[in-house]
Amino acid sequence: MAIKSCLLVLPLALLLLGGSPPPAAAQLEVGYYSKTCPNAEAIVRNEMNKIISAAPSLAGPLLRLHFHDCFVRGCDASVLLNSTNGNKAERDAKPNRSLRGFGSVERVKAKLEAACPNTVSCADVLAIMARDAVVLAKGPTWPVPLGRRDGKVSSATEAADQLPPAFADVPLLTKIFASNGLDVKDLAVLSGAHTLGTAHCPSYADRLYNFSSGHSADPSLDSEYADRLRTRCKSVDDTATLSEMDPGSYRTFDTSYYRNVAKRRGLFQAYYNIVDVFFVIRVHANCQVYARIA
Ligand code: HEM
Structure with missing residues (x-):
């Protein structure tokens, strides 16, 4: 409920x-x-x-x-x-x-x-x-x-x-949403729309390849999930491949997207460094979703 x-x-x-x-x-x-x-x-x-x-x-x-x-x-x-x-x-x-x-x-x-x-x-x-x-x-x-x-x-x-870019961090997203009269809770809740749909490889490939000088992949991404993504998205130039944003239920509007984010299996950098994940969970604690995804 x-x-x-x-x-x-x-x-x-x-x-x-x-x-x-x-x-x-x-x-x-x-x-x-x-x-x-x-x-x-x-x-x-x-x-x-x-x-x-x-x-x-x-x-x-x-x-x-x-x-x-x-x-x-x-x-x-x-x-x-x-x-x-x-x-x-x-x-x-x-x-x-x-x-x-x-x-x-x-x-x-x-x-x-x-x-x-x-x-x-x-x-x-x-x-x-x-x-x-x-x-x-x-x-x-x-x-x-x-x-x-x-x-x-x-x-x-x-x-x-x-429009918010895929690489935006929480402060930037907060700013963009605020300019539309929406607060951080709206931001976290509206991001739940990613329970539906797919994304093209270039929207997240930077997290899989050459992420930074110290890391080839984004360390905030679950490594098993990153391996799976790499089998689909072969390079940053792969513009044809699509991945489900809420794997397994991308055609159903449900809460599994949040469960995936909590397990660091979110596709975009936007929210998903580890600090941001806790941010999303904290915001959602207001709606008691935390109890279900923890
Ligand atoms: C909060 C900031 C957001 C960011 C950074 C963001 C970013 C993205 C990106 C990069 C994609 C994939 C595009 C592609 O590669 O094809 C995407 C897809 C999508 N976004 Fe967002 N988005 C945000 C918020 C929202 C909101 C508020 C909604 C709706 C209420 C939404 C609904 C969707 C849907 C449904 C898709 C899948 C589209 C498809 O299957 O073709 N997004 N988003």
Whole structure:
């Protein structure tokens, strides 16, 4: 029960991300489309059922799309805009090159346009799809306040500056999250989204090869786990190989990601030097997850 209530913080914190949209945004509200497009959420859910049953591994990418959208200019769907001759858009920034699921968003939006033309914003579509992705991955559900406005500005430079890099340490992550109105607890809880999905080899290969002058591999990484990773990720230049971020249950929204981190089996340097692991555990002690992962 304690674990469940802790996991519920993730979507709630995600909703907070919806609280920092561009200045022109109206107040968000649950049921925002009840008069203008009463079936909006049912339409999204229906399409999401089809999308995730055909490709269960898309749940993670669709959740990540919402996060990457929200951290640059608020949740305004600017991550969906294409680059133009004079402008390199967010989605072409380095941290966004591994984003997936754009086709699914287009598919859902097309269904909504057919039912209710020019009514439901793309930013709201991303927020609803993220919630449904979590639910369909056997995670919790939550009501999504709606009414976000879509932005027209999308800058690759802003995305590169504002999204957290894989190598970030806790102080940097704390700073980035604080600039989005989120605290360290939000940071630790939201990182639990890595219970879903996969990562490309270059996102963590530095931890396996030539880590520092004294160590070829990151000493904070469990050595057995590092050996296993090396059998998949053969070099820092291997851009094709994917690894599950929560090995064994990367399609299920559960707490095993935290258990892995506690055993120093987290993929990214971001939190996972030994001090950071204790930091994550301490923060999670508030939600009593510690009792389960220790
Ligand atoms: C806290 C700082 C975070 C860092 C440094 C970080 C970093 C990363 C990196 C490097 C990847 C792998 C990209 C690749 O190699 O393909 C990734 C994947 C992912 N991230 Fe994060 N992330 C963070 C927070 C979040 C948050 C807050 C969420 C959602 C609420 C999230 C959701 C995901 C998901 C679902 C994937 C897997 C995507 C897939 O399967 O394609 N991440 N993240």
